[in-house]
Amino acid sequence: MMPDPIHVVVLAAGKGTRMKSQRPKVLHAIAGLTIIERVLRTAAALKPATVTVVVGHGADEVRRSLAPITWVPLHFVTQEQQLGTGHALLQARPVLDGKKGTVVLLSGDVPLLTAATLQALLAAHSEAGAAATVVTADFPRPFGYGRIVRTNGRISKIVEERDASDAQRKITEINSGIYAFALEPLFTALDAIGTANNQGEYYLPDLVAIYRKQRKPVATSIVTRGDEIRGINSRTELAEVTRMVRQQKNEELMAAGVTLIDPATTYVDADVVVGPDTVIYPCVFLEGSTKIGSACEIHAGSRIVNSTIGDRVCVRNHTVVTDSTVEAGAFLGPFAHVRPGSEVGEDAHIGNFVELKKTRMGKGAKANHLAYLGDATVGGASNVGAGTITCNYDGEKKHQTVIGSGVFVGSNSTLVAPVTLADGSYIAAGSAVTADVPAGALAIGRARQENKDGWVAKRKEAKAKN
């Protein structure tokens, strides 16, 4: 028998007022992934037949942000007015009508939920043959949550904080807002939910009482790690959850053989990979799809974004690398800026105050101090002296500078692109190079120095006469 198809619905239409943000709440990021993307990754583990996101506030922005996702079968429905969680789920009807299986309802703002908890929910749900199963937790301070009311030990209804009696407020078992529902009776039952409550909203948890009156089985599945069901409602909660997520990522890295000098100040995004025996100093940011090899040193204050770093690379302090590749054994920094589209070859050196943009540095090439190399290729073992600048932009277009291998570019040279310095050529310090330099040639592009003998004494004499 085929297993029951799973249909996930994610509620993400709410405003998130307490975030005080122009951006929809679910699009705030935690360690490089939006809150809702984290929820969808968890949902994907269930191999769902459909995933429906209910959008409302900032609907277009949420759709746009999730548009690139192809690893779950995404559908969007819009809840024009936020009339409550029951009303929100009703919006998924056009996607789910005529389908069979189990609906798993998630909140778009609960990012720590694990797939294991959802598996446990589904197991409890099918074991009880339930119409609805609620994920609950025991919170010593349950303020603000819906409370699980039990009769003879069995769940009979859920009451919201605002609608609860004093006695009900003392109940510590809370509703996580995560549920499994049998699809077949769901939408008919949702139609029966009213708005006779403190907020005048359609409360999804009212489904419990509706099913119990119909004598349909309702089950619960308790989650012991309460942190998992924490919702994000404020910037403080965003920061707290972010800290927990980062700590977990750092623990994974350390377990895989990475040294973190100070895990509390190491900021590594979800998808970053780091090889063993790499040492990461404090205040380092590794972001996006960055991959770091093994036995590297990444020193304090550096930030590496969407880049691939080979083995044994030394990134000295305060270096920024973005959308670039650095091959094994290279040295960067301190204070280097490797901008998008750059490739630093094996054993190359990029020193202090050197900026690269769309530039390929060959194997063992060096630019050790104070240089700007943009739209350039530098061949193997070439040396670019301090103060060298590629003039890659003429005010309208960008042009290429091609430096061959074994080239020596003297300090303070100005390379006016397009220009080619062929293999083994030499550029005299202080040259403005405006024409191609043949292989093995010396180019001198500056006025010859003139010494005026006795000039200082003559000037003094002239001054004294006046």
Ligand code: UD1
């Ligand atoms: C809800 C539950 C409460 C539970 C708590 C757990 C209800 C009535 N109460 O309360 O029992 O303890 O979650 O966190 O369901 N949303 C929509 N459209 C709406 C209203 C909400 O999409 O019209 C979305 C929100 O964006 C959010 C989720 O549904 O992602 C939960 O809504 P929220 O208003 O935060 O519910 P709570 O008051 O927290």
Ligand code: CA
């Ligand atoms: Ca909430």
